[in-house]
Amino acid sequence: MEIKINVFLFHSNSYAKHIIRSTRAVTKRDSRVTLWKPLTIRELKLFLSIVFNMGLIRKSSIEEYWNSTMASQASNWFKRTISRNRFQNILRFLYVSDHSKNFPRDHPGYDPASRFRPLLNFMNRQFGRFLVPEKEICVDETLVASKGHNIMRQYIPSKAGKFGIKFWMLCESATGYILQMTVYRGRNFDPVPSGELQGTQVVTSLLSSANLLNKCYHVFCDRTLRKNRPMPNVIKSADPAPNNAVYMRKGKVLCMAYRDADGKRPVRMLSTYLPAQELRSGKPKIVHVYNKNMGGVDTTDSVMKAYSGQRKNRKTWKKVLLHLYHRILHNAYILYTKNTADTPIKSRVRFIQDVVESLSDTVTINVIPARARPHDQRRNIHVGVKLLSGRKEKDCCVCSRRSQAGGRRRSRTACSFCGKGLHRCCIQFHYNCHEY
Incomplete structure (x- = not known):
């Protein structure tokens, strides 16, 4: 997996060099593009931590997260993690495919999904590795809402967004865990084979890709029997x-x-x-079982909508790319609920918060001056945090309260001086360090 991330970093840096080189003549000298530096794994993790946190903390625009002109609107965590210009530069040049192979529309090898397909393929390969689904699975469509001009854009009146990029998803009915995803590029790029219906082709291809075809799974599908179809x-x-x-x-x-x-x-x-x-209620069993097991995709969509933090983007493929990262996060939470020994199980919000903390604390953080006390000049030293070895965790010496129900707070970082568990955001309140 680390190798694949390095490939994505290479593509982002290569794409940035290509854009900067091709626009050098028209780029202003003080443009933030000229400040581009090669993207690292550390910065990619920090970038993703901000993207996920934006789904929890809603603001009107990206710039508002770095607003420091008014104390009431300050969000210091974002400023300490990455600068605004660096975040926007990463967002602009984030790329997961080889830009030299993304052909123009008039080329015979043109693929409208080429800019995010490597990440989609990577997700599909990984999703099947970590979960053996229960017997009931479902296939349904979902829409990444976008009104941007794109040859793949579809209109689905039953969806809230109505316009966007359509994906077919194979999910576990009970949890909504995504087993396979495939993008629908339109009838010109994804024609239905002769003698088949689109629904048949979609279901069989998804099951085959997930290696679940002919494995005695109960597959639930929507709109397979309309009045205009052949039937008795x-x-x-x-x-x-x-x-x-x-x-x-x-x-x-x-x-x-x-x-x-x-x-x-x-x-x-x-x-x-x-x-x-x-059943005793008079409802046919087939209707009851269908209603129980067909909602996996819709449940996933409704849960993701609450914390996705999706924003308008001039490039539709970039919006799809960020949406796929949120799909990965959603699957990760389902895997956590199935495998954790935590009692009680963390809520989805708390899980995302922990992921944000983990991604933003993956490296030793720049030291921040501790709050000094007038009577002790030694308190002017700089206190920082360091990453604990392996996957060790310690109780944060500032915010953790074991005596209170649900008050325990674990941290993967510790004070660089006294070694006590310490969150990055708690540094300014760490008064009991023995170095003081």
Whole structure:
């Protein structure tokens, strides 16, 4: 994984050199572009910590996170982590593909998803390594909302954003864990094979890519049986009374038409493993199981929307790229909930906060002057924090309170002088260091 990150760093630095070289004649001397320095792993982690933290701390624009003109709007953590100009430079030149192979639109090898496809492929390879999904999985579409001009842009009226880049996702129904993602580039770039329906092609390709095809999984899909599709006339023309169903079976395939209530249209469903059985409430079992297991993608979307911090971007592919990083973070939280021994389990907000802390504390942080006391001149020394070896953690000597329920706060950094656990943000309150 570290090798792949180094490849992404190489592409970002190569792209920055290419842009600076090609625009050197028109770039102003005092432009922030001229201040570009090669991106390092340390800075990439700090950059991602800021991107994730922006999803928790909402402000009207990126510049506002570094606003120091008004004390009420100050966010000192962002200023201490990376300067505003450096963050915006990284955001501008962030790249994960070889820019020399991104052909123009009129080239026969043009791929509109080439600028983020290496990260997407990397995600798909990694997601399947860490989780064996439960028996119920689902396939559905999601939309990265964007109104920017892009040949891949789709219109889906049922989605909140309506316009954007469409992805097909294979998820575990119970948790929403993403097993595979594939981007839909439009009918010109992703035509449906002759004799197949798009839904069939999408489901089989996702299952094959995830190595789950023909493994006895229960796959739930949406809109597979519309009224204009081939089906028995009994089901096609069925008009059952409210809370009633009509069934037909041929071999393993069960076909059903069901009306939920008066004034609603009948729904038609197919199943290859559920019986023609009704629950005590009168609802068919096939409807109950579908409602229970089909919401994995929608649940993931609703959870991500709360903490994604997505902003407008002139480059649609850059917005998709940042969205993919948030997808990685979401999967990481699901893996944490499945494997942790923590009691109680951290909330999603707390998990993101810990990830932000971890990414921003991955290196020894620049020393910050401690608050001095008038009667002791030795307090003018500079106190800093250092990273603990391995994955060790210590209780923060400032903010951790074991005596209070849920008050324990662990840190992967320690005071560089006394060795006590200490968060970066707690340095200014660390008065009990023996070096004082």
